[in-house]
Structures are given as structure tokens and as C-alpha cells.
Amino acid sequence: xxxxxxxxxKGFGGEAVIKxxxxxxxxxxxxxxxxxxxxxxxxLLRLLNLMIFPDQGSxxxxxxxxxxLGVREARTxxxxxxxxxxxxxxxxxxxxxxxxxxxxxxxWSTSKALFSLLIKPLEEVGVREVLEMTGIEDKIxxxxxxxxxxxxxxxxxxxxxxxxxxxxxxxxxxxSLDPRSGEKLIEILVGWSKQKNKTLIVTLHHLExxxxxxxxxxxxxxxxxxxxxxxxxxxxxxxxxxxxxxxxGA
Ligand SMILES: Nc1ncnc2c1ncn2[C@@H]1O[C@H](COP(=O)(O)OP(=O)(O)OP(=O)(O)O)[C@@H](O)[C@H]1O
Ligand SMILES: [Mg+2]
Numbered sequence: 513x514x515x516x517x518x519x520x521x522k523g524f525g526g527e528a529v530i531k532x533x534x535x536x537x538x539x540x541x542x543x544x545x546x547x548x549x550x551x552x553x554x555x556l557l558r559l560l561n562l563m564i565f566p567d568q569g570s571x572x573x574x575x576x577x578x579x580x581l582g583v584r585e586a587r588t589x590x591x592x593x594x595x596x597x598x599x600x601x602x603x604x605x606x607x608x609x610x611x612x613x614x615x616x617x618x619x620w621s622t623s624k625a626l627f628s629l630l631i632k633p634l635e636e637v638g639v640r641e642v643l644e645m646t647g648i649e650d651k652i653x654x655x656x657x658x659x660x661x662x663x664x665x666x667x668x669x670x671x672x673x674x675x676x677x678x679x680x681x682x683x684x685x686x687x688s689l690d691p692r693s694g695e696k697l698i699e700i701l702v703g704w705s706k707q708k709n710k711t712l713i714v715t716l717h718h719l720e721x722x723x724x725x726x727x728x729x730x731x732x733x734x735x736x737x738x739x740x741x742x743x744x745x746x747x748x749x750x751x752x753x754x755x756x757x758x759x760x761g762a
Pocket of ligand 1: 524525529547548549550551552553554555556
């Protein structure tokens with residue numbers, strides 16, 4: 513899914529958080545979004561997945577303007593977008609399988625969704641497949657709140673993949689994972705994007721991960737694009753300027 517953002521602005525309580533951001537991410541492209549705490553990364557992702565709406569500017573997804581859509585239309589667009597949040601938004605009391613299945617609830621009929629949830633989980637084979645990809649298949653029938661934070665994050669990533677989205681947004685998805693697990697899961701997301709030619713946009717504080725796995729880096733600072741460069745052109749000096757002296761508080 514191509515993402516095209518033009519002159520986007522968003523503020524909270526009169527304070528601008530995203531200021532005049534414009535960018536285009538092509539179908540199948542992989543982009544890491546970096547920047548200091550409070551620079552607007554999460555806000556940008558929430559604008560892209562239509563959880564919040566901009567004050568000004570426009571967003572086009574797959575060539576269709578999505579700013580100004582009604583609730584119902586916005587819901588339809590959201591089905592094609594999966595988001596992995598840092599706080600993974602899983603339902604604690606649910607079994608892992610039901611949390612993963614909830615990735616598709618948006619596109620299932622109410623009766624199918626209820627049957628799957630209350631009587632017998634449907635599409636177990638598909639669920640096993642994504643849990644295998646994220647290395648947590650052995651916990652498919654565990655209650656989610658019995659898993660460690662990192663294990664839950666694997667479930668959240670599995671749920672996003674199960675949704676089979678055209679655009680995958682991930683907000684610091686590896687924060688609760690140990691370095692090796694983080695690396696493995698990043699490879700899974702990147703592999704998924706390459707293989708299926710799907711767009712992947714990930715915010716990352718771990719610069720090494722960003723530089724090693726993404727061909728393009730967008731840096732946000734104070735709500736504006738500080739640089740938007742092919743990874744080869746991201747120099748230590750530029751990173752120093754990005755995170756440098758006038759580091760914004762979290
Ligand atoms: N719902 C909200 N209400 C008020 N202010 C908000 C809201 N959401 C975000 N902000 C403010 O917008 C700014 C940017 O926040 P955002 O979460 O986008 O930053 P971030 O780059 O994701 O930071 P971090 O690296 O810490 O995750 C912050 O100053 C934050 O306080
Ligand atoms: Mg954030």
C-alpha cells in the first residue's frame with residue numbers, strides 16, 4: 513500500500529506535535545522512523561492508521577484520500593492496516609490463539625467472530641503459522657497474561673501478520689525483546705514485507721537495528737522531518753545533530 517502524506521499537521525491542546533510533514537512511502541517499501549522522545553513518531557503512526565485525524569493536510573493510502581472519511585469508511589481502510597504498539601494491546605485474559613484471531617475480527621462477520629471466540633477458534637492452521645514465524649507456537653493455548661512481556665510482543669506481531677495487512681505499522685515493537693529476539697523478529701517483518709511486497713513502517717530507538725535492516729530512514733525532530741534519506745547517507749554527524757544538544761525531553 514502506498515502511503516502519501518502532504519503537509520500534515522496535528523496538535524494537542526494548541527501545541528503542534530506534527531508540523532508540515534510530507535512524505536511518500538511506496539508499496540513494498542520499508543522505512544524506519546527514528547527521532548528523540550516526543551518528536552512525534554507515535555503520533556505520526558496514529559495518523560497513518562486513522563486512529564486520530566490531522567488538523568491540516570492530507571493522507572492518501574493506496575491512492576485514496578483517507579482524511580475526512582466517515583467512521584464506517586475509516587473502519588474499512590483500517591482493515592488493511594495492522595499496527596503493533598509498544599504496549600501491545602492484547603487482551604490479557606484471552607488465550608493466545610484468540611488474541612491472534614482478533615487480528616481478523618475486523619474482516620469477519622459478527623457470527624463468525626463470535627463462534628470463533630466462544631465456541632471453537634477458527635483458522636487454527638493460519639494462527640499456528642504466524643505463531644511459528646514469531647517463535648511462540650508452543651503457547652497457542654496459553655492465557656496471554658501468563659506470558660512474559662517479550663513473549664506477548666511476539667503474539668502481538670503474530671496477530672498483525674495474521675491480519676494479512678497491506679501496510680504494517682510498528683511502534684517500537686522490539687523494545688521489550690532481548691537483542692537476539694529483536695533481531696529475529698525484525699528479520700521476520702522485513703522478510704514478510706519483501707516476500708509479499710507489503711509496506712512496512714517501523715519506529716525504532718535502536719539505531720543499529722534501523723540502519724542494518726531498513727533501506728530508508730526518516731528522522732523526526734520537534735514534529736518535522738529532520739532528514740529522510742537512504743540508509744547509506746545517514747552519517748554519524750547527522751545522527752549526532754538529530755539527538756544532539758537540544759534533545760527534547762520525553
Ligand atoms: N493524546 C495526546 N494528548 C496530548 N499530547 C499528546 C498526545 N499524544 C501525544 N502528545 C504529545 O505529542 C508529543 C509527541 O508525542 P509522540 O508520542 O508522538 O512522540 P514519540 O516520538 O513517539 O516519542 P517516544 O520516542 O517517547 O515514543 C509529546 O510531547 C506528547 O506529549
Ligand atoms: Mg512513541
